[in-house]
Amino acid sequence: MLKQTAYILVGPPGAGKGTQSEFLVEELKLKVIQPGVFLRKEAKKDTEVGMLIEGLISHGAFVPDEFVDKRVYAALKKNSKDILFDGYPRTEAQAEKLADYLNKHKIDTYFLEITLPEKLIVERINGRRSCTCGETYHIKYNKPKKHGLCDKCGQKLYIRTDSRKPVIRNRIKAYHNQTEPVIKYFKTHKVVKLKFVKINGNQSIDKVHADIMKAIKV
Numbered sequence: 061m062l063k064q065t066a067y068i069l070v071g072p073p074g075a076g077k078g079t080q081s082e083f084l085v086e087e088l089k090l091k092v093i094q095p096g097v098f099l100r101k102e103a104k105k106d107t108e109v110g111m112l113i114e115g116l117i118s119h120g121a122f123v124p125d126e127f128v129d130k131r132v133y134a135a136l137k138k139n140s141k142d143i144l145f146d147g148y149p150r151t152e153a154q155a156e157k158l159a160d161y162l163n164k165h166k167i168d169t170y171f172l173e174i175t176l177p178e179k180l181i182v183e184r185i186n187g188r189r190s191c192t193c194g195e196t197y198h199i200k201y202n203k204p205k206k207h208g209l210c211d212k213c214g215q216k217l218y219i220r221t222d223s224r225k226p227v228i229r230n231r232i233k234a235y236h237n238q239t240e241p242v243i244k245y246f247k248t249h250k251v252v253k254l255k256f257v258k259i260n261g262n263q264s265i266d267k268v269h270a271d272i273m274k275a276i277k278v
Contacts, residue, residue, distance in 0.1 A: 064167045066143045067276070068158075068246075070239060071174030073231045074184035075261040076268060080174065081146040083269050091141040095128045095148050118221040120230030122238060125153050136161070143167075151238050155245040168253040170276050171246055174268065176261035178232060185228050189217040 067084060071077050085092045103114040109127075116123050132148055149155040162169055176184075187199040191210035197203060197217060204211050221227060246254065257275040259268060 064140075064142055064165065066145065066162060066167045066169045068145045068149075068169060068171045069147075069174070070172070070243065071259075071261060072176055072178075072181050072235045072239075073228065074181040075174040075176040076184075076265060077146055077174060079265055080269060080272060081144060084144055084272070087273075088142060088144075090144040091135075091139045092144045092146055093132055093135055093148055094146045095123075095132060095150075096146075098131055099123055099128070118227070120222060120227040120234060122150055122234055125151055129154065129157060133161075149242050152241045152245050155242040156249075159246065159249055159251050162251050162254075166252050169251055169255070171243075171254060171256045172259060172272060172275070173243060173257070174259045174261040180262060181232060182225060182228050185223050185231075186225055188220065188223045190220050190223075191215055191217055 067090070069077050069081060069084075081092060081094065084090060099113055099117065102110050103117055104110065113123055113127075128148065128150075136143070145158070149158050161167075183200075184198070187201070189197045189199060189204070189208075191197075191213065192215060193210060193213045195210050195212045197210075204217065208217050209215070210217055222231065247256065257272070259271050259275070261268060263271070
């Protein structure tokens, strides 16, 4: 089996992880592990699990580890490419499990932390507008050509429940309470060839991307 490299991308909500994830996947041809995507798909299903996930997401809460882990490690089992973890791990228990996996498979790892002040987090997320076709916009940074309408399909844009201010503050609180211990965990537990990189998220998208690529020397 070829030597693998893993990239763990973390940061508060609104820090631009999704955008940077897309850049990295395209340039480095990575397998992306992005639990947020399949959780949102699951939340749309009219099932008991789907409704449970929708309820948690709409209140800015995290979905239980066991549900997320099952999907993550099923995807890893089928993969032989370099890996990008976007939105995982989010809890200390997930971090411990992932550290064991990285050590077991001797995977070189970059831990990329994007930082952003709380005021900008709220501004970025609250300004997001979404379309049922999957397109996303922002009232300040990425406006649609016609106000309130999707450029791609023409449908009316809406504000996702998790983009409303009370939910944003819950998401920020959840990040501080649960994800910051993940960062501390990786800093205090030995993982094969782990390198930490801190990136200033209060820059243009291109500058953030350039800083990441420089840090991983690509």
